[in-house]
Amino acid sequence: MIDLAEDDDQLTIAATAARLLAERDTSPAAAGELWKTCAELGWLALALPEEAGGVGYGACAQVMLFREMGRELAIGPFLANSLAAHAALASGRPDLVESLTTGSLRAALAQAGPPGQVWFFQDEAPADLLLVRDAGGDLRLVEGAGLRIVDALSTVDPAYRLITAATDPADAPALPAPVREYIGSAWQILTAAQLAGIAERVRDMSVGYGIDRVQYGRQIGSFQAVKHRCADMAVRAEAAWAITSLAAVGLDEHLPQVAFDAAAAFVTASNAALVNSRDNIQNHGAIGFTEEHRAQLYVKRAQLLAAFFGTTASRRAALQNAVNPW
Amino acid sequence: MRLTDVATDAEFRAKVRDWLADNVPREPRPLERRAGRAFDLAWQRAQYDGGYAGVSWPAEFGGVGMGLGEQLIWFEEYVRSNAPDIGCGFVGINHAGPTLIARADDEQKAFHLPRILRGESVWCQGFSEPGAGSDLASLKTRGVVDGDHLVVTGQKIWTSEADLADHQELLVRTDPESQRHHGLTWIICDMTLPGVDVRPIMTMAGTTEFSEVFYDEVRIPLRNVVGGIGNGWSVAMATLGFERGTGFLREQLELARYIEERLAERGRRDDTVTFGLTQARAEARAMYAMTLRMVSRSAHGQDLGVTASMIRLFYSELRQKVDRLVVDGADADAVAYGADAPVLERYLDGYKVTIGAGTKDVQRNIIGERGLGLPKS
Numbered sequence: 001m002i003d004l005a006e007d008d009d010q011l012t013i014a015a016t017a018a019r020l021l022a023e024r025d026t027s028p029a030a031a032g033e034l035w036k037t038c039a040e041l042g043w044l045a046l047a048l049p050e051e052a053g054g055v056g057y058g059a060c061a062q063v064m065l066f067r068e069m070g071r072e073l074a075i076g077p078f079l080a081n082s083l084a085a086h087a088a089l090a091s092g093r094p095d096l097v098e099s100l101t102t103g104s105l106r107a108a109l110a111q112a113g114p115p116g117q118v119w120f121f122q123d124e125a126p127a128d129l130l131l132v133r134d135a136g137g138d139l140r141l142v143e144g145a146g147l148r149i150v151d152a153l154s155t156v157d158p159a160y161r162l163i164t165a166a167t168d169p170a171d172a173p174a175l176p177a178p179v180r181e182y183i184g185s186a187w188q189i190l191t192a193a194q195l196a197g198i199a200e201r202v203r204d205m206s207v208g209y210g211i212d213r214v215q216y217g218r219q220i221g222s223f224q225a226v227k228h229r230c231a232d233m234a235v236r237a238e239a240a241w242a243i244t245s246l247a248a249v250g251l252d253e254h255l256p257q258v259a260f261d262a263a264a265a266f267v268t269a270s271n272a273a274l275v276n277s278r279d280n281i282q283n284h285g286a287i288g289f290t291e292e293h294r295a296q297l298y299v300k301r302a303q304l305l306a307a308f309f310g311t312t313a314s315r316r317a318a319l320q321n322a323v324n325p326w
Numbered sequence: 327m328r329l330t331d332v333a334t335d336a337e338f339r340a341k342v343r344d345w346l347a348d349n350v351p352r353e354p355r356p357l358e359r360r361a362g363r364a365f366d367l368a369w370q371r372a373q374y375d376g377g378y379a380g381v382s383w384p385a386e387f388g389g390v391g392m393g394l395g396e397q398l399i400w401f402e403e404y405v406r407s408n409a410p411d412i413g414c415g416f417v418g419i420n421h422a423g424p425t426l427i428a429r430a431d432d433e434q435k436a437f438h439l440p441r442i443l444r445g446e447s448v449w450c451q452g453f454s455e456p457g458a459g460s461d462l463a464s465l466k467t468r469g470v471v472d473g474d475h476l477v478v479t480g481q482k483i484w485t486s487e488a489d490l491a492d493h494q495e496l497l498v499r500t501d502p503e504s505q506r507h508h509g510l511t512w513i514i515c516d517m518t519l520p521g522v523d524v525r526p527i528m529t530m531a532g533t534t535e536f537s538e539v540f541y542d543e544v545r546i547p548l549r550n551v552v553g554g555i556g557n558g559w560s561v562a563m564a565t566l567g568f569e570r571g572t573g574f575l576r577e578q579l580e581l582a583r584y585i586e587e588r589l590a591e592r593g594r595r596d597d598t599v600t601f602g603l604t605q606a607r608a609e610a611r612a613m614y615a616m617t618l619r620m621v622s623r624s625a626h627g628q629d630l631g632v633t634a635s636m637i638r639l640f641y642s643e644l645r646q647k648v649d650r651l652v653v654d655g656a657d658a659d660a661v662a663y664g665a666d667a668p669v670l671e672r673y674l675d676g677y678k679v680t681i682g683a684g685t686k687d688v689q690r691n692i693i694g695e696r697g698l699g700l701p702k703s
Contacts, residue, residue: 001335001395003328004619005626010327060327207698222701224687227694234693235636242615243608245327253329264608320594320604326582326611 004245006064009057014064016041021072028124035076035125039103044081047186052089052097058252059186063193063244070197070273073294073301075123075159079190080107083183084131087141090179096129096141105129108163109187109308110142116168117150118142121160121308131183132169133310139180140172157304158297182251185262189247191305192262192269196240198305199272202280202298203233209284226283233276240265240272257325263318266309273302331395339399345376346407355410357665359534363448363490366413370445379443380419382572387427387435388443394621397572405579412576414487418442418449420573421565422495425512428564429553434514438493450491452482452515452539453562459484460688462497463506463559467541469498469513471555475545476500476513478521481538486682488524488537491517496546497558510558514550521545531675574637575617581645582610588652599655606648613640632697639689642679649673 006014020041024034038044046062048054055061062082069078081100084107088096099105108127110120112134120130130142151164175183207230210221220226247265250258277298281288288295309315349372355365373379381400383389392400412419423442426435441447458465467480478498488494494515501509515522521544526534553561589603620633652669653660659669680686694700 001330001398001622002618003330003622003625004615005622005628006327063327203698207700210700219701221694222703224691224703227700227703228687228690230698230700231639231690231693234698235640238633238636239609239612239616239640242619243612245619246611246615249327249329255329261611264611267605267608268612316601316604319608324582324586324607324611326579326586326614 002246002249004242004249006245010061010064013046013057013061014068017043017065017068018072021068021074024072031075031124034074035103038076038078039101042101044078044103045085045101047082048085048089048097048101052094053101054085059189059248060245060252062186062190063248066190066193067197067200067241067244070194070301070305071201072197073159073297076125077106077108077123077127079187079194080109080127080131081105082190083107083109083187084129084141086183086186087131087139087175087179090175091141091173093141100129107131109133110165110169111308111310112169113164117164117166118169119162119164121155121304122163123159123161127163130165130167130169132172133184133187134169137180137184138174139183140169140174142167142169142172155304157300159301160304181259185247185251185258188262188266188309189244189251191309192240192244192247192265195266195269195273195302195305196237196244198298198302199233199237199240199269199276202273202276202295203230203237205295206230206233206280206283220283229279229283233279236272236276240269243268257323260319260322260324263315263322267315267319270302270306273298274306277302335395335399338396339403342378342400342403343407345378346403346409349373349376350407350409355413359490363414365410366415367445367448369410369413370415370419370443374444379445380423383423383427383439383443387439394572394625398575398618398621401572401575402579405576405583411580414448414490415442415445417451417487417491417495418447421451422449422493424565425495425561426552429512429561431552433549434552438514447492448487448490450485450488450494450517452485452488452494452496454484455481456483460685462562465497465499465510467496467498468502469500469511471500471548472545474548476511476548476551478513478515478541478544478546481540483527483538484536484682485524485539486536488517488539489526489534493517494539495562497562500555500558504556507559509556510562511555512552512558512561513546514552515544515546516550519544519546529675530677531671533675572617572621574641575614578610578613578617578637578641581641581648582607582614585610585648588648588655592655597655599651602651603648606644606651609640609644613637613644616640632693635684635689635692635697638683639686639693642686645679646676649676 042055045054046057050056085097085100105128106125107129108120108122110118110130110132113119118132128144132140132142148166150166153162155162210226213220244265247261250261280295284295287293351369356362380389381392381397385391426438455465469476469478496513496515498511500511521542523540524537526537585606592600616637653673656669659667663670
């Protein structure tokens with residue numbers, strides 16, 4: 001059977017990540033330190049085979065890590081480097097694999113825009129290399145030399161900017177279909193893991209506030225209106241994490257249902273993160289609507305992550321087209 | 327998170343698939359209730375003869391003693407084979423039997439368990455009362471010890487399958503001074519005893535699946551008490567753990583299949599019903615994953631907390647959402663009603679799923695208070 005209980009190795013990764021992320025210096029100046037530490041811990045190479053310099057753990061370990069990153073709003077191209085390293089390995093580029101897993105190169109995940117342009121998200125540090133997903137779903141590795149930045153816009157998430165660059169991704173070879181499918185699924189599953197982490201963290205914020213905050217002489221979490229909203233947050237978070245775990249096993253074991261499960265995980269976790277982060281603002285009342293409170297950051301990160309795997313229509317089509325293994 | 331026992335699983339799956347293909351009844355279940363009972367019991371007997379009765383019961387009590395992985399496969403193949411709903415055998419197999427296994431004495435087990443497995447005995451559950459629904463612990467039906475009998479007087483209600491049942495799990499107050507969950511007793515009531523009066527209630531969907539049951543000085547032998555006088559609450563709660571297994575997976579998979587069938591009928595359309603059903607596909611898969619995760623954690627002996635309540639709530643709301651979508655997409659069938667027009671019948675019948683086995687509001691209280699640690703209302 002598919003065993004979805006986390007094993008000791010997986011729990012250790014989560015505990016290490018949770019501690020490191022919770023204790024980190026969150027000032028923008030310290031972002032480089034976290035990046036370096038994560039690379040040293042092998043987090044950018046968790047799912048790469050050991051003979052390629054990776055840790056050899058697979059997606060089941062990666063989702064534990066990315067869930068913690070979602071919970072703690074980690075900033076940096078962790079997903080982009082992890083996926084680009086796979087692409088580099090499949091392209092016979094061990095030099096790139098090493099640079100991506102040690103963190104000396106920074107990747108970004110890009111979507112093809114108008115002809116001759118791509119767009120991607122980037123934090124303060126510039127991207128050196130792009131993994132581009134074009135309109136047809138093909139994936140290509142585009143190295144940074146010759147990449148001309150056309151535009152840099154603020155995004156909803158204060159940590160990331162939306163960059164438009166002039167490059168023709170068709171100049172780079174399309175990755176072979178099995179690699180494309182693996183990375184396409186991993187992209188959705190690891191994003192789902194971050195979204196599941198967000199859904200869980202805002203659930204916990206609401207529960208904490210429901211216990212601490214007193215109005216009408218009572219803890220507000222004793223009111224069913226608040227309690228039931230928290231219960232629904234818990235159900236959404238559980239669903240998001242369960243389907244993400246199922247999809248991760250499917251990816252590691254090359255099960256035929258992984259395309260469906262990855263799409264289902266992305267849709268379920270997007271919904272969980274978006275609705276839970278919204279309800280968390282409601283549960284906090286006016287303080288939740290302020291910039292000083294962290295609640296709003298989760299709304300914004302959820303929006304950024306949920307919007308960056310194709311369009312709504314293409315995600316729906318993916319879910320319609322995949323064969324449901326039920 | 328990992329995949330285990332792939333080869334053994336494939337072998338087992340092939341075996342049960344073959345058996346189901348040869349044995350699943352092909353004729354539809356009769357609508358008339360007594361004929362429906364006969365149909366359900368015959369199918370139960372067929373499973374017993376095939377060695378598949380009580381897949382989640384331990385082997386020492388006559389069950390199959392399947393591992394959790396095998397149970398998952400069994401229910402998946404069961405639904406894929408279009409095997410019938412468990413019907414009126416539900417309470418016996420999924421609740422009364424497991425309660426007897428957990429708490430009954432040897433004589434009680436030896437008498438009742440084989441009858442449930444062989445499809446010779448139908449059970450119902452006498453818990454709810456007119457004044458004790460969500461608040462079960464406020465129940466008032468009285469039991470007085472008189473010699474070697476318990477004399478029961480009072481009323482139960484919303485008793486599913488009471489009109490078809492041979493036995494009942496009956497929860498009564500045996501200490502008149504007691505409050506709440508103290509002073510209750512769980513007893514096996516023979517539904518043919520003098521003084522038991524079953525009056526079916528018509529549901530909004532036009533069925534009579536549940537009844538009121540009146541007890542007028544019904545004399546039940548004391549040897550039918552399970553778990554001892556005064557221990558009824560803990561006996562009634564004994565199966566909570568059991569319900570966290572695979573017993574409810576069949577309904578979940580049937581809902582997943584229903585969504586796939588409706589989507590296949592619609593074909594590729596750009597409308598809100600099709601989009602909603604597509605979204606529901608993902609949610610049904612997430613629900614399966616939740617059950618798989620619960621079963622996995624159970625196998626590792628982990629505390630499951632309120633996971634079963636979360637899955638129950640998720641299922642019931644998904645079921646109602648899907649039913650509504652199908653009505654919205656049903657054209658003429660959106661008003662037609664009756665045996666040839668099942669869409670609205672299913673839709674109306676589905677109202678019960680957020681009420682029975684704990685309303686959705688009670689489930690949310692359980693999740694909020696026991697699961698999340700929020701203060702009581």
